[in-house]
Amino acid sequence: MPVDCTLFHMRKAGTSSVIDMQQYTEHPTEETLERFLMHQMQEEELESTETHILACDSCVTRLEEMEIQIAATKIALAELHNQTVAENYAKEKSSRWAWFKSHSWSLAGATAALALAVAVVPRFAAVSPFETEVSAYRGSETTAIPAGRPLLLHLNAKDLPTEPVSVEVVNSDGNQVWKGSGAINHEKVDAKLPEIKKEGNYLLRLYASGKNSAPGDLLREFSFEVK
Amino acid sequence: MMPSQSILSPAPSGPASQPALSTREPNARTTLSPTEWGLLVSQIKAGEDAGMEHLYKLFSRGIRYYLCRQLGPQELEDKVHDTFLIVVNAIKRGDLREPERLMGFVRTVVRRQVAAHIEHIVHTRREQTDLESGVAIADRKQNPEQEAIIRQKAELMKSALEGLSKRDRDILVRFYLQEQPQEQICREMSLTETQFRLLKSRAKAKFGEIGRKKLANNGIFSILMRSHAS
Numbered sequence: 001m002p003v004d005c006t007l008f009h010m011r012k013a014g015t016s017s018v019i020d021m022q023q024y025t026e027h028p029t030e031e032t033l034e035r036f037l038m039h040q041m042q043e044e045e046l047e048s049t050e051t052h053i054l055a056c057d058s059c060v061t062r063l064e065e066m067e068i069q070i071a072a073t074k075i076a077l078a079e080l081h082n083q084t085v086a087e088n089y090a091k092e093k094s095s096r097w098a099w100f101k102s103h104s105w106s107l108a109g110a111t112a113a114l115a116l117a118v119a120v121v122p123r124f125a126a127v128s129p130f131e132t133e134v135s136a137y138r139g140s141e142t143t144a145i146p147a148g149r150p151l152l153l154h155l156n157a158k159d160l161p162t163e164p165v166s167v168e169v170v171n172s173d174g175n176q177v178w179k180g181s182g183a184i185n186h187e188k189v190d191a192k193l194p195e196i197k198k199e200g201n202y203l204l205r206l207y208a209s210g211k212n213s214a215p216g217d218l219l220r221e222f223s224f225e226v227k
Numbered sequence: 228m229m230p231s232q233s234i235l236s237p238a239p240s241g242p243a244s245q246p247a248l249s250t251r252e253p254n255a256r257t258t259l260s261p262t263e264w265g266l267l268v269s270q271i272k273a274g275e276d277a278g279m280e281h282l283y284k285l286f287s288r289g290i291r292y293y294l295c296r297q298l299g300p301q302e303l304e305d306k307v308h309d310t311f312l313i314v315v316n317a318i319k320r321g322d323l324r325e326p327e328r329l330m331g332f333v334r335t336v337v338r339r340q341v342a343a344h345i346e347h348i349v350h351t352r353r354e355q356t357d358l359e360s361g362v363a364i365a366d367r368k369q370n371p372e373q374e375a376i377i378r379q380k381a382e383l384m385k386s387a388l389e390g391l392s393k394r395d396r397d398i399l400v401r402f403y404l405q406e407q408p409q410e411q412i413c414r415e416m417s418l419t420e421t422q423f424r425l426l427k428s429r430a431k432a433k434f435g436e437i438g439r440k441k442l443a444n445n446g447i448f449s450i451l452m453r454s455h456a457s
Contacts, residue, residue, distance in 0.1 A: 038402075038403075038406060039406070040409070047331075051330045051331050051334045053292070054286055054289035054290060054333055055333070060288050060292045068377055072376075072378075072380035072381040073381075073399070075381040076382075076385045076388055077388065078404060080396070162374060162378060209404070209406070
């Protein structure tokens with residue numbers, strides 16, 4: 001008896017059964033399988049697709065290939081997104097200093113610029129991002145972070161698979177302070193956070209990317225203190 | 228909460244730079260005729276080994292895939308085995324009245340298994356506390372080969388994605404990264420369903436094209452290397 005790919009003939013059953021069974025026996029399209037993988041199916045479609053997949057080796061193979069493809073697409077998109085954000089940030093940063101590079105200043109101009117710089121530079125220095133590695137888990141040591149500065153945190157994601165993640169920061173009351181997305185790359189996640197003005201203890205949580213922007217499984221939890 | 232998808236299976240066949248999602252087309256239909264379903268069920272009812280073996284061949288891969296996707300790879304073999312026992316016992320008891328509905332019956336059993344497992348985990352989490360503080364987290368990492376394949380594919384895709392317009396890339400970010408439903412994307416970006424499909428298929432074709440180019444380059448490179456060596 002053949003195990004797979006036998007033509008389906010419903011001679012004895014009624015018409016409605018033929019329609020019912022046909023939806024289980026016909027291979028789903030690529031679009032349908034993609035919707036299945038992306039958790040975007042209505043119950044009726046899910047039923048027929050799942051029922052088919054359970055008994056179809058070739059569709060399981062297609063799904064496995066598509067899973068890899070989708071995982072790679074997510075990583076590529078996340079990395080490009082991060083790259084764009086970093087480039088925009090660098091452009092913004094360099095444009096702030098462009099005026100300072102003129103070679104033809106007169107002495108008076110230079111003095112005036114110097115005086116201006118003395119007044120202005122500390123203000124710019126204050127907004128440069130504070131960059132640090134974060135690897136502390138809740139309950140162990142806490143990373144200290146200065147208040148009122150944008151943050152670039154390199155989160156330890158050792159032993160986690162390369163995949164897109166969502167990042168959430170909550171305060172000591174458990175209220176969400178910030179949420180963003182990123183990707184695990186070379187066992188690290190680079191999280192660019194806005195400045196946190198209020199001092200206190202915070203938790204930073206890494207979630208696997210879930211369905212429809214909802215967080216997936218909790219992967220890691222870090223604690224830090226804003227001083 | 229259902230765990231998100233995991234990639235469990237053995238490493239997929241073919242190189243990483245294979246054309247993207249446009250995977251091979253299977254035969255038009257699959258599975259058995261009603262007579263064959265009937266024969267299979269009667270063999271299992273009679274306790275014949277051939278029937279059991281056939282049932283296992285038919286469903287083991289699909290069940291394994293489904294359970295792993297829903298619950299992760301932990302104790303997977305045990306769960307697959309439990310599912311088969313339930314299905315076989317139910318058939319032997321005569322619970323399956325329409326043999327041609329075996330596929331749907333198996334799905335119901337597997338879904339109940341998943342629900343029971345999740346309920347058990349929730350109950351355990353509520354009733355028991357580990358001596359060690361902190362949350363026990365299952366290892367979600369894929370095997371090194373799959374990691375490498377995904378990494379390699381992601382690099383190829385990056386070069387393809389860089390060639391897309393900002394708007395096109397935005398659509399892909401919304402669909403794949405933010406996992407927004409197609410309807411929402413079409414509504415918010417004033418796209419028709421056809422335009423949306425077209426864009427995705429164009430992007431996939433581009434991945435495939437770049438993959439093929441890379442393969443061709445690698446091929447030429449290896450030929451050159453071989454001829455140089457000889």
